[in-house]
Amino acid sequence: MPILCKSNCGNKAVLKRPKTADALCKECFFAAFEAEIHHTITSSKLFRHGEKVAVAASGGKDSTVLAHVLKLLNERHNYGLELVLLSIDEGITGYRDDSLETVKKNRDDYEMSLKILSYEELYGWTMDRIVAQIGRSNNCTFCGVFRRQALDRGAKLLGVDSIATGHNADDIAETVIMNILRGDTARLSRCTDIKTGGSEDSIPRVKPLKYTYEKEIVMYAHYKKLVYFSTECVFAPNAYRGHARAFLKDLEKVRPSVIMDIIHSGEQLRFKDTVKKPTRGICERCGFVSSQQPCKACVLLEGLNRGLPKLGIGKKSKGDRMIANQEKEMALRDKANLVKNDF
Amino acid sequence: MTGDLKIVLEFSAGAELLFDNIKKREITLPSTEKWTIRNLLKWMKENILRERPELFIQGDTVRPGILVLINDTDWELLGELDYELQQKDNILFISTLHGG
Ligand SMILES: [Zn+2]
Ligand SMILES: [Zn+2]
Numbered sequence: 442m443p444i445l446c447k448s449n450c451g452n453k454a455v456l457k458r459p460k461t462a463d464a465l466c467k468e469c470f471f472a473a474f475e476a477e478i479h480h481t482i483t484s485s486k487l488f489r490h491g492e493k494v495a496v497a498a499s500g501g502k503d504s505t506v507l508a509h510v511l512k513l514l515n516e517r518h519n520y521g522l523e524l525v526l527l528s529i530d531e532g533i534t535g536y537r538d539d540s541l542e543t544v545k546k547n548r549d550d551y552e553m554s555l556k557i558l559s560y561e562e563l564y565g566w567t568m569d570r571i572v573a574q575i576g577r578s579n580n581c582t583f584c585g586v587f588r589r590q591a592l593d594r595g596a597k598l599l600g601v602d603s604i605a606t607g608h609n610a611d612d613i614a615e616t617v618i619m620n621i622l623r624g625d626t627a628r629l630s631r632c633t634d635i636k637t638g639g640s641e642d643s644i645p646r647v648k649p650l651k652y653t654y655e656k657e658i659v660m661y662a663h664y665k666k667l668v669y670f671s672t673e674c675v676f677a678p679n680a681y682r683g684h685a686r687a688f689l690k691d692l693e694k695v696r697p698s699v700i701m702d703i704i705h706s707g708e709q710l711r712f713k714d715t716v717k718k719p720t721r722g723i724c725e726r727c728g729f730v731s732s733q734q735p736c737k738a739c740v741l742l743e744g745l746n747r748g749l750p751k752l753g754i755g756k757k758s759k760g761d762r763m764i765a766n767q768e769k770e771m772a773l774r775d776k777a778n779l780v781k782n783d784f
Numbered sequence: 785m786t787g788d789l790k791i792v793l794e795f796s797a798g799a800e801l802l803f804d805n806i807k808k809r810e811i812t813l814p815s816t817e818k819w820t821i822r823n824l825l826k827w828m829k830e831n832i833l834r835e836r837p838e839l840f841i842q843g844d845t846v847r848p849g850i851l852v853l854i855n856d857t858d859w860e861l862l863g864e865l866d867y868e869l870q871q872k873d874n875i876l877f878i879s880t881l882h883g884g
């Protein structure tokens with residue numbers, strides 16, 4: 442016999458919510474899912490009436506559901522937002538090609554404008570070419586660093602007031618665990634923030650799906666028949682995150698509330714004043730937010746352009762030595778050429 | 785061949801990559817035993833799971849993070865591994881483990 446929906450609507454339940462263990466029918470699940478995201482948006486004051494908001498769209502499940510729900514809530518609750526889709530094309534053959542098709546479908550389905558920015562345009566390098574230079578071991582460093590800044594650049598270009606990203610509760614709990622294991626206190630202290638940036642020179646980032654479980658995002662997309670793209674980055678699945686995720690999923694089996702509990706722990710952590718916090722400033726080369734001088738993207742880019750792709754992957758001192766060595770060599774070569782030309 | 789059990793298996797969001805990239809297939813299970821999701825998973829592992837079995841099966845169940853829907857209903861409402869398969873059942877496996 443079928444289990445009935447907990448809200449006594451008389452319908453057959455189709456899923457068990459991970460957060461509450463309630464059995465709900467499709468309609469009641471949609472309503473609860475959307476109402477909770479609306480609650481997150483209003484209680485955390487993520488948007489203001491009349492703002493222009495870029496939805497960071499990858500074609501994956503999270504950003505597809507985010508775009509869908511933001512459009513729906515914007516109309517239902519009259520947020521007065523202008524929503525646009527912003528996608529980054531890393532230039533990975535066969536990966537982004539397909540996912541960008543999905544983003545274009547989002548554009549048509551949700552009637553939003555779409556801006557696709559390529560690494561090629563932004564940095565002069567595609568990921569395919571970067572991988573050809575450096576091999577597959579460190580490429581996700583490039584991928585990640587460039588992507589983070591690419592969204593800022595795209596947002597500036599579009600003149601938006603904020604960027605909404607699809608980070609869900611599971612992602613954030615994983616990130617808390619990863620930052621603890623790495624001792625990265627700076628990231629740890631801000632990774633649970635629902636809104637980051639937003640000082641004079643950076644565009645705020647918001648996470649409307651912060652309290653939304655991955656299972657519910659997937660179920661929502663499934664029952665709403667939303668089309669999304671799913672393949673891991675072909676170059677290197679993030680092994681470290683994979684472990685954190687598997688660990689959390691195992692814990693969840695014995696303690697279903699673990700995701701929310703870890704996010705809560707992350708939110709409540711306080712750091713001693715003696716813990717050094719990087720000061721977030723502006724990169725003097727490119728003008729985008731950075732806690733280093735020059736920013737990581739500029740260092741990686743310099744490495745690529747100098748033919749020293751490992752620059753910026755290790756310690757800064759090592760990188761400085763690499764540059765110094767190269768300049769010494771070039772000076773020597775110049776001298777050698779001069780000598781040769783003298784004859 | 786009365787009593788043979790015909791069911792449909794579906795895979796999505798990357799789960800199909802472990803099964804010859806086939807998204808939907810009909811299978812016939814012999815009537816020699818009583819079929820539950822538990823021994824269905826074992827059968828799948830022995831017969832159609834091609835790549836990296838640890839990404840799909842952990843112990844005697846699916847790897848955490850793979851959602852199972854039986855006739856479009858969350859298996860967590862239906863007894864999970866103990867659910868007894870019926871003729872024409874549709875079992876869908878959705879991976880949540882891929883990027884979003
Ligand atoms: Zn209901
Ligand atoms: Zn990557």
Ligand SMILES: [Zn+2]
Nearest residue numbers: 724727736739
């Ligand atoms: Zn810079």
